[in-house]
Amino acid sequence: MASITIRNLDPEIKEALRKRAAHNGRSMEEEARHYFAQMAAPLAPLPETPVAASVTVSDPSSQTLAGKRICLIIGGGIAAYKCLDLIRRLRERGASVRPVMTNAATEFVTELSVGAIANDIVFSELFDREAEHDVGHIRLSREADLIVVAPATADLMGKMSHGLANDLASTVLMATDKPVLIAPAMNPKMWDHPATRRNRKTLQDDGIHFIGPRAGEMAESGEAGYGRMAEPLEIVSAIEQLLDDRPKPLAGKKIIMTSGPTHEPIDPVRYIANRSSGKQGYAIASALADLGADVYLVSGPTNLSRPHGVNVVDVETAREMHDAVHQLLPADAAIFVAAVADYRAASEADEKIKKEKGGINAIALTENPDILASIGNHKTKRPHLVIGFAAETQDLIKHGASKLKRKGADYIVANDVSPDTGIGGNTGVMGGDRNRVTLITKKKNDAWPEMSKKQVAQELAALVARQLVTTKV
Numbered sequence: 001m002a003s004i005t006i007r008n009l010d011p012e013i014k015e016a017l018r019k020r021a022a023h024n025g026r027s028m029e030e031e032a033r034h035y036f037a038q039m040a041a042p043l044a045p046l047p048e049t050p051v052a053a054s055v056t057v058s059d060p061s062s063q064t065l066a067g068k069r070i071c072l073i074i075g076g077g078i079a080a081y082k083c084l085d086l087i088r089r090l091r092e093r094g095a096s097v098r099p100v101m102t103n104a105a106t107e108f109v110t111e112l113s114v115g116a117i118a119n120d121i122v123f124s125e126l127f128d129r130e131a132e133h134d135v136g137h138i139r140l141s142r143e144a145d146l147i148v149v150a151p152a153t154a155d156l157m158g159k160m161s162h163g164l165a166n167d168l169a170s171t172v173l174m175a176t177d178k179p180v181l182i183a184p185a186m187n188p189k190m191w192d193h194p195a196t197r198r199n200r201k202t203l204q205d206d207g208i209h210f211i212g213p214r215a216g217e218m219a220e221s222g223e224a225g226y227g228r229m230a231e232p233l234e235i236v237s238a239i240e241q242l243l244d245d246r247p248k249p250l251a252g253k254k255i256i257m258t259s260g261p262t263h264e265p266i267d268p269v270r271y272i273a274n275r276s277s278g279k280q281g282y283a284i285a286s287a288l289a290d291l292g293a294d295v296y297l298v299s300g301p302t303n304l305s306r307p308h309g310v311n312v313v314d315v316e317t318a319r320e321m322h323d324a325v326h327q328l329l330p331a332d333a334a335i336f337v338a339a340v341a342d343y344r345a346a347s348e349a350d351e352k353i354k355k356e357k358g359g360i361n362a363i364a365l366t367e368n369p370d371i372l373a374s375i376g377n378h379k380t381k382r383p384h385l386v387i388g389f390a391a392e393t394q395d396l397i398k399h400g401a402s403k404l405k406r407k408g409a410d411y412i413v414a415n416d417v418s419p420d421t422g423i424g425g426n427t428g429v430m431g432g433d434r435n436r437v438t439l440i441t442k443k444k445n446d447a448w449p450e451m452s453k454k455q456v457a458q459e460l461a462a463l464v465a466r467q468l469v470t471t472k473v
């Protein structure tokens with residue numbers, strides 16, 4: 001059997017492998033082994049329905065669904081058991097849930113447990129004398145803000161796409177004038193069947209919203225592929241998005257952002273980095289997306305989940321971040337929150353630098369491109385609004401004001417990241433959940449009180465909206 005030596009690979013391939021390895025926290029050899037193992041695995045068919053790219057899990061205490069009424073239709077599939085968790089998560093966020101179960105669904109979970117968790121009556125019969133004295137199926141279909149079908153069986157999807165209404169669930173779906181979200185769940189062969197494919201297409205054309213399915217192991221042993229129902233928190237996230245009726249003043253505005261640290265490689269396993277967590281930048285990206293902006297977040301390596309509704313471009317080094325930002329131009333605004341390394345190693349060792357007697361005297365450094373200055377002073381494609389962050393440990397205002405001028409920014413958001421501010425407890429501002437910032441412009445400095453990073457993000461997003469909406473761009 002042939003063997004491959006990493007040292008003998010083409011330089012470009014070696015470079016690509018190094019980046020993947022660093023990104024995944026593996027050695028180059030491990031990465032290569034992992035890559036070949038993946039190549040040898042059987043190919044999974046691609047889903048034809050759009051699936052959500054990312055999930056941001058909302059905090060239940062934020063009551064994102066307060067006062068919303070959801071009619072949850074539970075179909076007869078194995079994933080029906082997940083509905084108990086889904087109902088709990090929806091109620092935690094302030095929604096009321098009115099369950100409708102198909103007859104098949106009652107074979108998988110009991111009406112008793114669904115009703116107890118929903119704290120409501122479970123509806124399952126179309127010809128129910130009690131419920132139908134005021135045409136209950138029409139009421140169920142109209143009083144909700146949203147109808148959710150989870151799990152959506154192949155059978156229910158077939159009925160929906162053909163306009164059949166021969167039980168309570170399908171009749172409610174036919175009678176409704178509200179948006180409908182379905183979370184399909186079925187065996188991969190059923191999902192891939194030509195009939196289901198046709199039904200999927202019809203339902204998409206009819207404006208039905210989909211979440212999932214996901215790829216993975218099935219309950220049936222030995223079966224894998226697309227067909228797993230999306231997890232309850234993913235479904236919650238999709239529901240939150242569909243029911244979000246807040247004003248969208250930034251709709252149609254493109255905003256480029258950077259966030260997180262950069263990693264500047266020294267050798268295949270070591271890099272220069274900083275303590276930035278990316279939390280402040282991610283919160284701003286999320287707040288801007290909530291106001292309807294089309295946000296492109298160029299992110300250095302972080303452990304954060306991707307903000308919902310934000311386009312994330314992953315990079316590692318300052319040079320990659322610089323190139324990604326420039327490729328994304330033009331834009332209405334650009335906000336630079338990333339803690340970009342000012343310097344990188346002048347040359348990167350091909351192999352891990354070995355410990356030697358006497359040690360290493362020095363690592364030669366060279367300057368990285370200045371991303372904020374390159375955009376703030378851009379001759380032809382400068383966005384209408386350019387905001388930079390300045391993390392300082394001393395002379396906050398002086399350094400911030402000088403940065404504003406040198407880099408051609410409209411605002412500098414300066415924050416003191418020294419541990420002695422007492423903000424953020426043990427972790428400090430970098431890595432913590434709180435921040436205290438001063439907004440520096442040519443005319444004045446505005447010191448904001450200490451607040452959560454989420455609040456800073458919302459205030460800043462509101463400021464961006466005022467700037468972009470009141471000024472003609």
Ligand SMILES: Cc1cc2nc3c(=O)[nH]c(=O)nc-3n(C[C@H](O)[C@H](O)[C@H](O)COP(=O)(O)O)c2cc1C
Binds near residue numbers: 076102105152153155
């Ligand atoms: C053990 C078992 C598991 C099933 N799992 C699913 C499933 O995950 N998805 C699906 O579409 N059908 C599944 N079925 C088939 C449905 O239960 C069947 O098509 C039923 O008529 C669906 O009814 P409904 O759409 O009214 O809920 C399963 C059947 C059995 C016996």
